[in-house]
Amino acid sequence: MEFLPRASAGLGFRRELIPALKAGVPDAIDFFEIAPENWIDLGGILGRDLCVFTERYPFVCHGLSLSIGSPAPLDEVLLKKIRRFLDRHQIRFYTEHxxxxxxxxxxxxxxxxxxxxxxxxxxxxxxxxxxxxxERRIALENASFYVQAPIAEMSEADFIRAVLVEADCDLHLDVNNVYVNSINHAYDPIEFIRAMPTERIVYMHMAGHYNEAENLIIDTHGADVIDPVWSLLEQTYHIHGVAPTLLERDFNIPPLHELVREVERIGLIQTRYRGPSHGYAAS
Structure with missing residues (x-):
């Protein structure tokens, strides 16, 4: 097992990018992320391609459908398939919403x-x-949402902290989600970031979004990261230190060289904030 350095910048592994990545993985990309649900049952050429990359580069998994807060029972069949998938590709780290x-x-x-x-x-x-x-410690990601919680005895930040402590798990801090929710629900994003527990932050996300209206942002992962979110990332590093940070781009995917510019920007910001920070066992 080797540890992914705290000052690491990653990119979501997308099928559209495989031809360009086969030609050469840019130095700016330290690791990749995949959603296991999109790859578990995939064989053929794409399945073999994934094996080639997981054998050579660190990967993390970010789940899409565990539905950790659902009233329905946990999907243990899916979880066991995910565990086998993680074991097969020697991926130690898994996060969910x-x-x-x-x-x-x-x-x-x-x-x-x-x-x-x-x-x-x-x-x-x-x-x-x-x-x-x-058979792994996991991290939970702060999610973007567009309606207020149906019942609120505490703030979102207090709820997140309480779950992390009660479950004894880690935090996957999505910086763009903080920004999106701060606009949609009118709160101070810096104060929210400051309220997160430094000792549990092991991973971060950056992404773009869509402005539906003046006070409504949709978290699409389909556009470039905007300056206020870059600024929020810097503030996050200043407050909590550097952690491995990934650029999410799920739609309107541009050529690899354009994505790499944003990954490089993550790396450049990380070089300015090399104080106490946290990493995780990646592979």
Whole structure:
């Protein structure tokens, strides 16, 4: 096992990028991320391509459909498939969204969990079960959402901290999601970042979004990162130190050389903030 350096910049591994990556992985890319649901049952040429890259480069997995806050039972069949997938590709790190996206069926959106003590205990128990099945410590990502939590006994930041402590898991801090929610729900993003527990931050995301209206931003991962989000990343590093940070781009994917410019920018910002920080076992 080797540790991914804290000052590491990554890129989402997308099928559209494979031909360019086969020609040469740019030096700016230290690691890749994949959603296991998109690759678990994939064989053929794409499956072989993935094996070539996971054998040579560090990878992390960021799940899409665990639905950790759902009232429905955990999908243990999926979790066992994910564990086998992680083992096969020697991927030590797995994160998921602190939200829910299913009940009796998939809801195709990330919905906020009620910010209550009861929900803290419920979600934390499910996280502990996930960690037992995966035989790995996981991290939860602060999710973007567009409606307020149906019940709120505490703030979103307090809810996140409480779940992390009760479950004894780590935090995947999505900087763009903080910015999106700060606009949609009118709060100070710096104060939110400051409220996150430094000792549990092991991973970060950067991404672009779409401005639907003056006070409504949609987290699309389909555009370049904007200056206020870059500034928020700098503030995050200043407050918490550097952690491995990945550029998400899921739609309107430009050529690799254009994406690399943003990955390089992450790396450049990291060089300015090399104080106390946290990393994770990547492979």
């Amino acid at each position: 602190l939200s829910y996206c299913s009940d009796d069926g998939h809801l195709y959106d990330l919905l906020p969990i009620p910010f209550t003590e009861e929900a803290v205990k419920y979600v934390a128990a499910r996280v502990r079960s996930v960690q037992n099945i995966l």
